[in-house]
Amino acid sequence: MPTSHDSHQQTQFSKQADLTEKLVELHVSKYNKNRIFLILLSALSLMGLIGLIVKISTGFNNPSDWGYYVTFVAYLLTTVQAAPMVAIAPFIAKGHWNRPISKIAQLFAPLGLINLILFIPVLFVLPSLSDGRRTLWFFESLKMNSHMPHIMTSISFICLVLLGIALLWISTVPDFAILRENSKNPYHKKVFSILSNRWIGTSKQWFTQKHRIGILGAFYFMTLVIVNFQISSDFAMSLIPGWIDALYPITHTANSFQAGVATVILAMFALRTWGGCKEFIGFDQFWALGKLMFALSLMWIWFFFSSFIVFWYGAKPTEKAIIELSMTGPYFIAFLGSAFLLFILPLLTMPFNKIRRSILGPTVIAFFILIGSFLDKLRIYVPAYQLTEHPNKHNIYLSDIPKAILPDVPDVMIIVGGISAIILAFTVLTKLIPVISIWQQKELSLYKIHKKFHRTEVLVLGKPE
Amino acid sequence: MSETKWGMVIDLDKCTGCQSCVVACQAENNIPINTEDIFNQRRAIEWIRIERYWEGEFPNVKARYIPVLCQHCDEAPCEPVCPVLATYHNDQGLNVQVYNRCIGTRFCANNCPYTVRFFNFWEPEWPDSLKNQLNPDVTVRSRGIMEKCTFCIQRIRRFSRNPESGEKVTERDLNPACTNACATDALVFGNLNDPKSKVSKVRSKGENRSYKMLEDLGTEPNVIYLKKVEKGTKQENNAH
């Protein structure tokens, strides 16, 4: 005799088939849309490429000209390459709300390849360790290669990009299998066959896949922390005489999580509004990520203040110089902007339910956080590269604060072009990879049922572990 | 520039390490008796001490002496950390300790990079016979209170109070006890803001040898040291 459970299962499995159809349709239908948008992005990216070529042709002898360029590379690291953390962290915490958006977050990982290419000129800009500056490689005592920062950061950067691509691929394999089965175009079918790597969905395959995602995620996180550590200490702190801040690598990483979440929120908004994903990316996702972004904004002030209080209270000449260099002196406006956009604005807006529990609220704040994040990087990296040719670069104490410099035209072209290239690459990737992970949505629908509970109807969420 | 700023110049070339300054300070300021036990407990109180460093290997061993006292820093690290404001900077450039406010947290002692602040771990005691030698102008501190060199503020105060009385006051009345006791005139005290004072003259004469202790910390001490002249160097001929 069919029990209520049986009929529940029937509806479950037919629900699954409907869901698959819907999501495949969504993915396929995005082809041939938004031509003008893509053309505009391509044009801007081309402009960026020209700017890059112009910049490289001016040579690497003037590191202070490259300050804004390095800022942009660090900025991309902390936004684009930190975005996959949104997929990784809740996966470890086993939250269900991030299922629709985990693919969006992971899609940013291959875009790290663009950042890796942009990173190559930076390797020529960074002076070798033989200029006598302080470094965590303890160059003089340990007699290391004078290009250790260059070599080691390149290795970890490459690892980060590869790990990100691997993570994206492994977690998309079931989706490729679905698309392989459901695509009508034989060429597409062949591509998806190759990408889906003989996936048929056996228990063993699911088990292996789950563990691989877990391990790749953990390694991605660790590598991200290491790359942030290396970029912040070798490519910034080491260049500023007298700056010893054990916290800065962590601050850099924590700020990157804030900016990474902001990046994902913007991508979510774009896909919901113009990408047709309204049904899947809903309030839950914006609310959860908005809360997370708010918490990370509050952490910004904690990390900033922890460094600041030690320098300000200690009032040693070196520390006073650092405060002047990066906060109160030539880059005061950048500092004010970053403090306002990264902390004060979220603090004044996000506690209010009306703003936080909405779609537009977190999106607007996320946009401002991304601007603030750039200003925050600017006030550190630009003076760092100005000081490479400063007279007291070999001294232990910074006694002369250089004046502020503005970006030149190739810098602006590169920044605008770079951001356009990122958006363009993301859009192109979504043509290949379904932006809403089909298998995760199907899994969610299995765990989510509505039941009658006493006199009301409730949602029951399965917790498999 | 007319404001008084008390400071000291210590000429290390003249210092013999005789410790007269230490004894004089002890007598002037009612410093508790440092018994052997207390010394072994590392709690000896010496507002001015002669630090001795050994340099070199036998047979070329050298002893270096440096009298260390409260540097009366312009940016004193001991001042902002006291929770009860028992130490502050007065308008004559002195770092002042207010005994009756002090609750003895010892925060100031930790933050002083020169370790010139002392804590009364025990209740100071003098045998009856010595009680008459206590200086009536100086507070006798009880246990649980911080103390340090005051540049003999009681003498500075007395000197500033007396001009009307017609009594002739000399520089020696103004000087702290340590400065007066020094046999070689290694310690010179006075108003650093007055270009005509002895201390300013000694300072500018020894400009090429002058330094301050732990300058990189930005404490801006008001005790200026003049480096010892090495035998056989060019400086030997230019000094004094």
Next chain:
Amino acid sequence: MQEHHHRTDKQINKELLSSIFATPKWWPIATLFCLIVYLIGMTAFGYMLNKGIGVTGLNRPVFWGFYMVNFVFWIGISHAGIMISAILRLTQAEWRRPITRSAEVLTVFALIAALQAAPLVHVGRPWRADLWVFPYDFSRGIWINIKSPFIWDPSAVMTYLTASSLFVFVCLIPDLAVIRDRTKGIVSKIYGFLALGWRGTPVQWKLQIVAGILLSALVLPVFVSVHSIVSWDFAAQIGPEAWHSTIFAPYFIIGAIHSGVSAVATVMVVMVWLFKWDKYITPDHLDAIGRLLIIVATAWFFFFFLEWVYALYTLESPELAMRELQVFEMPWRALFIVFVITAYLFPVPMWLFKKVRRSFLWMFITTISVNIGMWLERFLIIVPGLMRKQPLMFNWGSYTPSMVEILMVCMTFAWVFMGMLLFARVFPLIPLFDIKEGMLVRDEIKIGRAKVPATIRE
């Protein structure tokens, strides 16, 4: 939670209130022992009050020793309550249910222990610090110095103490009503007074839940700031060169979480052993807390590594001198090795094994080990930092703790144990309503042939 023991409301009431309605056999002896240790410690304090700080091992330059180490240690333990309670409550983790109250109570008692460890006792003239504060003597127009970290400290600790006490009380109300309804006479009247007229109506439940969530959210900034402020007691100073590092605030906080969550795990195991609550605190709970501890401990170790690496960054004498002391000179070297092993190298590899995480005995051993290591960590920061303040070697010193200090440290431990024991006798250490709610929202989903545990969300 895969393992689930279903309990009816009646069973929950009976089992969790067992220690209140009947004295467990071991309870009087345990409490008496703690009381005796506490009184011995108090006597030592009285002796110090009479003779002076000279009875301790403190000297010049090591003006802070065991008392400050103990203070920082207990502030660290106090972070457990918030971590477990507020954060797990806000992320709606089901496994928090049996342990929230004991964690919060541990926080309250740990904070009071911290106050007894240093601020109230270790100053030169404690009667001025303890008695002449309210009202403060401002007759000469001079107030406290708000620029001093020693003013930020008590402000933060008192705020935290107030918030945690409120938290404990608000979450205790429904349980107080249960006890009120099961007792008679004056006892019932007292519980009734504390229960504030709780009847369990929907309005009251809603208020209680909202209060819990609000307190959780508001206490999180306090949680972060308290230990940051305690760390700035050290980091803001320039005297001891080894302390002047920007990483101190997050380093201390992550250390506090490490030490505090380990302490909560210890308390969990002890509760099961003493009160036989093995149906409520299962190996699943220990497993969850063990996994959390691996992540926290590894993050802590990374911060420890960063602190070291940046200390060596300048390769200049003051910082190097303190590290050389820790690594090359005995007995500091022995202490340093013991610290690294007990705080990380022994427990964390153990926790990687599921068998260890699910064993009550091994979780007890590893978490005690962590707290021994973390106590040593604070000691190795504070005392060697003062022993090698600056490159002026003439002022380098040493430190040996005295009997008075050791007794007063034991006193604070006895305080916390005694407090928890007394609390367990009067209030339920496992929140009844939380467990009952947990039973209610448990459900199961059938997926194919598998049954998956689930929770009901509105």
